Amino acid sequence: MIVLENTKQLQTAIKSISNFISEGNFRFNDKGIALRAIDPSQIVLVNYFAPKGIFKKFSVEPSLIGINIEDFDKIMRRVFSNDVLELSLEDSCLNIRFVGELDRTFKLSLIELNEEEASLPEVAFNAKITIKARILQETLKDASLFGSSIVLKIKDNVLTMEARGQQGTLKTLIKKECAAVDSKEEINNKYSLSFFENLIKEADPESDIKLELKNEAPMKISYKIADSEIQFYLAHMIL
Amino acid sequence: MIVLENTKQLQTAIKSISNFISEGNFRFNDKGIALRAIDPSQIVLVNYFAPKGIFKKFSVEPSLIGINIEDFDKIMRRVFSNDVLELSLEDSCLNIRFVGELDRTFKLSLIELNEEEASLPEVAFNAKITIKARILQETLKDASLFGSSIVLKIKDNVLTMEARGQQGTLKTLIKKECAAVDSKEEINNKYSLSFFENLIKEADPESDIKLELKNEAPMKISYKIADSEIQFYLAHMIL
Amino acid sequence: MIVLENTKQLQTAIKSISNFISEGNFRFNDKGIALRAIDPSQIVLVNYFAPKGIFKKFSVEPSLIGINIEDFDKIMRRVFSNDVLELSLEDSCLNIRFVGELDRTFKLSLIELNEEEASLPEVAFNAKITIKARILQETLKDASLFGSSIVLKIKDNVLTMEARGQQGTLKTLIKKECAAVDSKEEINNKYSLSFFENLIKEADPESDIKLELKNEAPMKISYKIADSEIQFYLAHMIL
Incomplete structure (x- = not known):
């Protein structure tokens, strides 16, 4: 279970990623949440990392879950400013719960994705x-x-x-x-x-x-x- | 002749109704103005009543007039915030007059509609x-x-x-x-x-x-x- | 070279003209900048004049240059509120330079247009x-x-x-x-x-x-x- 109070930062990141990547693997481990993916045209590689420290509560089993990022983005856009976000896994769903004035639970079906993670280009920038x-x-x-x-x-x-x-x-x-x-x-x-x-x-x-x-x-x-x-x-x- | 000062309330009602009903019969009588109609797909019944009391002046002959509600809506959206609205019937037209900074008279042609009024569903709600x-x-x-x-x-x-x-x-x-x-x-x-x-x-x-x-x-x-x-x-x- | 500080007035004029006229001849002379043109349907004649006095600096060779006004409009819309505008001719281009927080130079290709200027209708208005x-x-x-x-x-x-x-x-x-x-x-x-x-x-x-x-x-x-x-x-x- 993951609890996030400043939901806007995750919302912005997902918005930004969903401009390129429609499906991707999120990696949950004891450091935080990471996504690394290449857009279908192979022009952009995205490398996102949300460190454990930004979450109010962060207790996860290490796992890799495939998500439709466009759907995740649409859900994240529905968060109200004072909502607390809870993320949890259940069967083949990601539970996205917004608790605030209302108590809303969105269940997003997980999808099966190729497990290989893109490697970062090794460039010696000048x-x-x-x-x-x-x-x-x-x-x-x-x-x-x-x-x-x-x-x-x-x-x-x-x-x-x-x-x-x-x-x-x-x-x-x-x-x-x-x-x-x-x-x-x-x-x-x-x-x-x-x-x-x-x-x-x-x-x-x-x-x-x-x-x-x-x-x-x-x-x-x-x-x-x-x-x-x-x-x-x-x-x-x-x- | 009907005179209304708080025009926004009629504007809002017509907006709301025109989302479903493109043509309808308005009933003018000594109680007020009423509209009862069913949308073409038969999924929504609208029942609207504007009591005589909300009008500054209300002297009407009882009558039933068919109106294109979408056109009526477009006209009502043109009202300025301080305009006084006057409604009157003349020949085969509804005169909609906005008097304020300008003096604008819209004439809307009446249309012939089936006279039968929808009856309200009788449901004992629980x-x-x-x-x-x-x-x-x-x-x-x-x-x-x-x-x-x-x-x-x-x-x-x-x-x-x-x-x-x-x-x-x-x-x-x-x-x-x-x-x-x-x-x-x-x-x-x-x-x-x-x-x-x-x-x-x-x-x-x-x-x-x-x-x-x-x-x-x-x-x-x-x-x-x-x-x-x-x-x-x-x-x-x-x- | 022409320098203009209150750029909004030129922006508005070009916006207004580009609603009708997609291409036109601008006339630069020692009085100012003028454009006179008729829309393709021959329903509107535009007569615009920006007197030399509105410009901070105005030193021009008399000339007539054909410009795609829609493109000029798109460029003029990009001006920031504190930018100073500089116009100059160079080879077959109009240089449009916005100097402010950034230093931006747009070069717009000139086009060849019929040189005949529309004459104003002579009407004795009543x-x-x-x-x-x-x-x-x-x-x-x-x-x-x-x-x-x-x-x-x-x-x-x-x-x-x-x-x-x-x-x-x-x-x-x-x-x-x-x-x-x-x-x-x-x-x-x-x-x-x-x-x-x-x-x-x-x-x-x-x-x-x-x-x-x-x-x-x-x-x-x-x-x-x-x-x-x-x-x-x-x-x-x-x-």
Whole structure:
């Protein structure tokens, strides 16, 4: 049985994951709850971990359960702000109980999934950016006027983002006040715009997003959701 | 001629009715205005009564007029908050006049409808529930994640609502603080979820809704809209 | 190079124009920026002028450039409230630069357009109305319940607007407090409702709209957007 009082953080994480992954294996063990999965198009790897410490009560048998994440997301969106969440396993169901003004129990059928867990890409990143989520979100919106991809460039520790379409182009220069950039080499990488937008859309606009890059390698994107962290690896595109 | 100052209450009633009934007969007599009609699928009976007392001026010839309720609804939604509403009959039109900052007169063509008025079901209800509209609205939203129907159960004067779908189930236990339940027998009845949702969607979330039930009988649902009352009878489904 | 600090006024003008005109020629000269164009259906003529004085810096070579106005509109909508706008020409592009928290440069490809400029209709108007935008916007919304056209009538300097459809009619009497009417003859003119609605939809609800009319002639509609003025000529319909 798991009890969570600050339910919003789990809700946000599940929202974010369900943008890419419709089904996945949650791993419960004595450290916390983890999910690692690759989207069907193999462009995004999600690595989520909610440490035991964020839960009010956390007594679990180690287990791996397959869940329809889109359904889990729809249920989690129904939580009221003062509800306490209880998770428990029963037969072939995950019991999701919201206790507050009402006492609501959702039972979600478990599904059978391939047990193999995706391994994290081993990349020696050369550049690190810490950027306000709002700035990144707005820049990607700008880019979506023209293109379906975005190019991140770093030169002399200055970050620019560029998009190009038939009708025109966008070039955004990110001022130093808006992003801390630390790069050992010049970076020039292209990524899918829609995936990138989806990845960061649940991030609190006022929070920081960390980007780790290397030429011709996937980008690591990570941000905090309250006390848990979500990480994505986004494949690069051919320039 | 009928004059109404608190126009919002009539607006809300018409909104609510137009969710089910596209055409109906309004009955004007010395008691007030009444509408009783059955939706085309025969699942809902609406019984609305606006007593003479809510009107500032009420001098009518008894009459029965057929109206396109969807069109009437669209017009009523155009009322401004300080407008005074005047209703009058003229030839084959209902004159709907909004007098305020502007002086607007909408003429709605009357339509010929079968004169027979639906009779109210005669049910000796065994259970009565008074529940906050908001609680009921939220519970039906929860249920709509899974099913197209909802089951209301009462046992020992405790109300639970259940929905079931392929992906999972919901069971909501309504605490005694949220609903006053008075039942002479155990209740176990199933209703169409979409109809039930539509029936109560215009109810002020902070107002009370009264449900009257009996096994294998339609449920009576009633709530106040300012000083008038709207009643619905919702057919039960086979369990 | 053109520099504009109050970007909202240009944004609003472009929004308003892009409702009708997808491509147009902007004329830059030592007086300011002008656009005069006719919509493809030949029902609306737009005449927009932004005087040099509204710009912080205005040093231009006289030129005429063809622009996709829908794309220009999408870019202008991305401006942040404190951004300073810089416009400049470069090769076959219009550079649109937003400088503020970020430094964003959008390049919009120029397009080749017929150079002939529409000439303004020469109408000796007989009636002039000054009406609060909000009142006009609401009356057109009322009318759209029934019809696809609206009739403006002036008699004894009293303005009424009427719409008619299969289901009913609307007649709005505009009180003298809401519109200043000065007419030398009785007016009875019909216009396309959807065009009229689009023409005034970007007008600040609290601003004044000036209508100039003559029987069987197009209506001139004009309003201020900050310090620039936008004018439309809307063709009349056969009564």
